[in-house]
Amino acid sequence: MNTTETPFEFVTVSYLTRIGNQSAGTLAELLTGLEHCSDASIFHHTFQTLGSHHFLTEGFSNDFAQWVLSDTNRNDLAEQLAVLDVRDYVSIAALRRDLCRVVADYCTAYPHFACQSALERFYFCESVEVTAPLGRSARTLDEFRNGITRLSHSGFYFHFISSRLRLQLQTNDFSHWLADGLGLRTLADSVNHIDIYTNTLDSARAKLLRLIDRERRKA
Amino acid sequence: MSEALALGRIPLDDYAELLGAGEIEELRALAKPLQGRSIQMVNSTAVGGGVAEILIRLVPLAEELELNIHWEVMNGGEDFFEVTKAFHNALHGAPYHASQKDFDIFLAYNQSNRDRLPLDAEFVVIHDPQPAALIEARRPGANHWVWRCHIDLSHPNRTVWDFLEQFVSKYDGAMFSSPEFSRQLPIPQYLFYPAIDPLSEKNCELEREFITQVLARYRIDPLRTILTQISRFDRLKDPVGVIRAYRIVKRYFDCQLVLAGGSASDDPEGSIVLKEVLREADNDPDIRVIELPAWAPLEVNALQRASTIVIQKSLREGFGLTVSEALWKKKPVVASAVGGIPIQIIHKHTGLLSHSVEGTAYQIRFLLSHPEIAAKLGEHGHEHVKENFLITQKLKRYLTLLQTLARGL
Numbered sequence: 215m216n217t218t219e220t221p222f223e224f225v226t227v228s229y230l231t232r233i234g235n236q237s238a239g240t241l242a243e244l245l246t247g248l249e250h251c252s253d254a255s256i257f258h259h260t261f262q263t264l265g266s267h268h269f270l271t272e273g274f275s276n277d278f279a280q281w282v283l284s285d286t287n288r289n290d291l292a293e294q295l296a297v298l299d300v301r302d303y304v305s306i307a308a309l310r311r312d313l314c315r316v317v318a319d320y321c322t323a324y325p326h327f328a329c330q331s332a333l334e335r336f337y338f339c340e341s342v343e344v345t346a347p348l349g350r351s352a353r354t355l356d357e358f359r360n361g362i363t364r365l366s367h368s369g370f371y372f373h374f375i376s377s378r379l380r381l382q383l384q385t386n387d388f389s390h391w392l393a394d395g396l397g398l399r400t401l402a403d404s405v406n407h408i409d410i411y412t413n414t415l416d417s418a419r420a421k422l423l424r425l426i427d428r429e430r431r432k433a
Numbered sequence: 434m435s436e437a438l439a440l441g442r443i444p445l446d447d448y449a450e451l452l453g454a455g456e457i458e459e460l461r462a463l464a465k466p467l468q469g470r471s472i473q474m475v476n477s478t479a480v481g482g483g484v485a486e487i488l489i490r491l492v493p494l495a496e497e498l499e500l501n502i503h504w505e506v507m508n509g510g511e512d513f514f515e516v517t518k519a520f521h522n523a524l525h526g527a528p529y530h531a532s533q534k535d536f537d538i539f540l541a542y543n544q545s546n547r548d549r550l551p552l553d554a555e556f557v558v559i560h561d562p563q564p565a566a567l568i569e570a571r572r573p574g575a576n577h578w579v580w581r582c583h584i585d586l587s588h589p590n591r592t593v594w595d596f597l598e599q600f601v602s603k604y605d606g607a608m609f610s611s612p613e614f615s616r617q618l619p620i621p622q623y624l625f626y627p628a629i630d631p632l633s634e635k636n637c638e639l640e641r642e643f644i645t646q647v648l649a650r651y652r653i654d655p656l657r658t659i660l661t662q663i664s665r666f667d668r669l670k671d672p673v674g675v676i677r678a679y680r681i682v683k684r685y686f687d688c689q690l691v692l693a694g695g696s697a698s699d700d701p702e703g704s705i706v707l708k709e710v711l712r713e714a715d716n717d718p719d720i721r722v723i724e725l726p727a728w729a730p731l732e733v734n735a736l737q738r739a740s741t742i743v744i745q746k747s748l749r750e751g752f753g754l755t756v757s758e759a760l761w762k763k764k765p766v767v768a769s770a771v772g773g774i775p776i777q778i779i780h781k782h783t784g785l786l787s788h789s790v791e792g793t794a795y796q797i798r799f800l801l802s803h804p805e806i807a808a809k810l811g812e813h814g815h816e817h818v819k820e821n822f823l824i825t826q827k828l829k830r831y832l833t834l835l836q837t838l839a840r841g842l
Contacts, residue, residue, distance in 0.1 A: 226459040228833040231624035233615045266821070270782055270813065284780070337612030339624060344833045346462040366455035367820065 216433075218395035221351035222387075224361045226369035227343060227376070229262060234338040241286060242328040244278065245317045247338050253306040254340035260309060261300050261379065262341055264410055265371035275411055276300075278313060278336075285332040291320045300375070301410070304382045345372070355396060355433070359426045362388075367415050374418065375410055388422065401429045438479060438504045440489060443632070445497040448825055451631055456825060463832040464498035472502040472835070473554035477517065477563035479506045480727050482665075483627055483754045484560050484583055490630040490824050495831070503554070507546040507564045512538050517563045518702060520597075523590035524562065525669060525749040531592040543567055556835050565600045577838040580604045581625060584751040585772040586614045605838060610752040610773040623834060626776065627752045628827035629761060629818070634730035636761055639738060647735035651691070651721050658688040660797060661740040663733055663758070665694045666706040666724075669749045671769075673713045674790050676720065678746065681794035683719070686801050693723035693736055738762050742800055742807070746793050750774055757822040760784065760814030765807035767796040777822065783814040 236251055238244040248256075259277035275296040283292035294316045303309040321328035348369065352358035362370070373387035381390055385406050393402035408421050449457045474492065476484045488504050495502040509517070516535045523529035543566035552570045557578045559567055571578055580601055586594070586609070594616070601607055602618055608625035609615045615622045629636055648655050660679055664670040672692050679690040692710060707724060714720040725732055737743060743759035743766045750772030757777055759766050766784040768774045778784035785796040800807040820826070 226462055228459075228463055228829050230830065230833040230837055233609065233612045233622040233624055235617070237612075270779075335613070337615075339612055342833070342837050344463065344836050346459070346465065348458060348462050364455050364458065366453065366459040368459060369455065 216355065216396040216398070217353050218391075219353075220391075220395050221353045222358055222361070222391045222395065224348040224350045224352070224365060224369060225345050225372060226348055226366055227345045227372035228368060229258075229265075230342040230344070231258065232340045232342055234340055236338040238336040238338075239332050240329050241282070241288070241291070241317060241321055244282070244336060245314060245321060245328075247336070248278070248310065248314050248317060251338045252340050253310075254342070255338045256306045256310050256313070257376075257379070258339050258341040260298075260313075261376055264300070264375050265368070265415070270414075278317075281332070281336045285334050285336070286327075286330065288320070288327060291317070294320070299411070301378065301384060304378060304384060306379065355398070355426060355430060358391075358396075359423060359430070362419065362422060362426075365419075370415055370419055374415075374422075398429060401425060438488075438492075438506065440493045440504070443490060443493040443497065445494060447632055452819070452823070452825060460498060460825060460829060460832070463829060463836070464500065467832060467835055467839075468499040469501055470556070470835075470839075471554035472500055472556045472558065473552065474502065474504045474558050474560065475507060475550065475552075475564050475567060476504075476560035477507050477509060477514075483752065486633075486635075486754070487627055487824070487827065488560075490633055491628075491827060491831075494824060494828050498828070498832075501554075505550050507542070507567070508549065509542050509563070513542040513563075520562055520593050521584060522669070523593040524597075525585055526588040526590065527669075529590050529593065531590075531596070536596060540566060543569070556838065558831075559604075562597055565597055568600050568603045571603070577835075578604045579606045579608060579834070579838070581608045582614065583610060583627065584614070585611075585749050586616060587611075587772075589616075606834075608834070611776055614772075625830055625834075626773070626822055626827065627754050627757075628822050628824045629754055629757045630824040631761060635734050636758060637734070639731070639734055643731070644735045644739050647732055648739055651723055651736075653689060653691060653721055653736075653739070655739060658686060658741045658801065659691060659739055660688055660742050660744055661691040661693070661736055662744040662746065663693050663737060663755045664745065664747070666703045666710060668702075668706055668709075669747060670694075671746045671748045672706070672710045674748075674793070675744055675746045676710070676713045677790045678744070678793040678797065679720070681791065682797050682801070685798055688741075688801075689719045689721065690717075691721045691723065691736055691740070693721075693725055693733065695725040695727045695729060733758075734762075737764060740764055742767060742797055744793065744797070745769065745774060746787070746790075747771055747774065753777070754822075756784075757818045760811070761818045761823075763808075763811035763815045765800050765810045766814065767793055767800065769793070777817070778814075779817070782810070783817045784810050 236247045238247045263276050279292045279295035282288050352361045377387040389402040389406040392398045404425050408418050478485050492502055492504045516538045547570040555576050560581045561583055606621045608623045662675045737759050743764045745753050745756050745768035747769050752773035768778050770786040778786050780786045787793040787796050
């Protein structure tokens with residue numbers, strides 16, 4: 215069995231939500247907010263949504279899309295915001311640019327909707343992140359599997375979803391270590407292809423464990 | 434002389450079966466940098482109401498993580514609680530004519546409690562408006578003070594809020610149950626949800642036989658549809674509106690209505706509202722108005738578990754923990770879209786929201802007609818509570834907040 219000198223260190227994360235001073239009551243105000251809010255706010259309303267509503271696989275791809283759908287009733291714009299896939303982004307700046315572009319294009323095309331009042335206001339919040347090492351590490355695939363089964367939802371989310379921004383690569387902590395640490399590039403790719411939008415965190419973890427088990431059987 | 438409340442031990446590992454060992458391990462990891470550091474929680478009542486219920490469970494769990502935590506209850510006479518109840522209603526937007534005498538009473542009791550309580554912990558958490566002026570006891574730069582507001586401040590009475598704001602703005606941070614409740618303040622504001630304890634008597638699994646006994650005691654027929662609202666007899670919970678909604682539902686479905694609630698020691702208005710409710714019920718044999726003692730958790734648990742649908746038709750709401758209690762029991766919930774309720778009830782995902790008596794009745798009828806949808810909402814609601822509104826999540830949020838304050842993030 216492959217062993218690596220660089221162990222995988224399991225970490226967990228907790229987020230505190232800070233309520234920002236900006237809010238939006240129209241699409242035009244949403245655009246202003248998107249342009250000026252902090253990076254932590256963009257992160258909170260896009261990446262973190264995948265962790266906080268992970269048991270639902272319908273709706274909630276991000277808070278902006280959900281608000282546009284439920285409070286402004288602009289289904290077409292909501293869809294365009296929802297299809298922005300966080301896996302395609304390695305920086306908040308790039309994600310912000312696309313969010314702004316989509317909303318700005320819509321407001322230009324439909325100026326009468328841009329200033330229409332929403333049912334409820336959108337409040338820009340941001341995430342304050344605190345991480346904590348769990349004091350567990352893995353050097354082999356077996357140890358890695360064992361560590362993943364013991365991870366909380368937050369720990370799994372941290373390594374599998376929010377890690378994409380930290381790594382500045384289009385991958386996650388698990389795939390990164392499987393490829394670079396254990397040299398299991400095919401397994402790493404398969405893990406990276408688990409769909410985080412159509413799975414709950416639990417079902418994503420179950421798929422990951424199945425992929426690892428298949429690899430272990432090969433060995 | 435202060436007397437911190439002594440509470441029984443609650444083993445943290447007992448939660449592992451429900452939540453997974455990983456969640457408990459995570460709490461221990463997050464608590465490590467805070468072990469031995471002192472925390473003081475201060476509120477205005479030891480019994481009744483959501484805050485006391487949370488602290489009764491939260492404090493022993495924090496002790497399990499080796500935090501040096503104490504809970505103090507401020508003293509107040511009847512005059513103080515009458516004033517703070519009026520403040521409470523005014524902050525929720527009810528009409529109120531403030532008088533200097535009211536403010537003087539408020540300040541005098543805060544002053545006497547500042548003299549009585551030590552308030553010297555590294556982290557001091559003050560709950561709600563009643564003890565807000567204790568901040569005046571803070572020595573500059575000595576420790577971290579945060580204010581936890583459990584009420585809906587989205588449309589506060591300006592005079593009362595202006596009075597309180599002078600104290601609130603001196604804290605290091607304020608926590609609200611919804612972004613909508615936050616105010617323009619010069620201090621950081623955080624989103625903090627209240628929580629329920631899945632192992633407390635109010636939420637633990639119950640024997641079928643016990644539930645049957647409770648229903649028999651209150652003459653509720655277990656074989657017929659049961660609609661329930663559990664809440665204090667408080668106008669803001671709109672018990673009269675619930676009866677009106679029930680009457681509309683009754684035109685289409687055979688059903689019983691249970692209105693059950695206790696009273697908090699800081700709420701002098703309960704008995705007046707109870708009379709209004711009984712008048713509206715007008716001796717309807719299918720309406721059970723149950724006045725529970727201030728602390729009757731097993732009865733509440735049984736009534737919720739026996740319910741077909743749980744209602745929370747509040748007009749204003751800080752958060753409405755009874756919603757989370759019902760969702761945890763996988764009950765379909767119909768609730769008003771006010772205060773913190775939409776955070777718990779994501780419309781059509783974890784329950785149904787309504788905006789009026791008629792709307793409440795309509796949503797109840799919809800669920801009675803579609804029990805499979807009701808069951809799915811209950812399942813999703815349970816997951817939502819598990820992830821966001823359990824006491825262990827609350828503890829995690831506190832650990833994160835305290836670390837954030839200590840690091841000056």
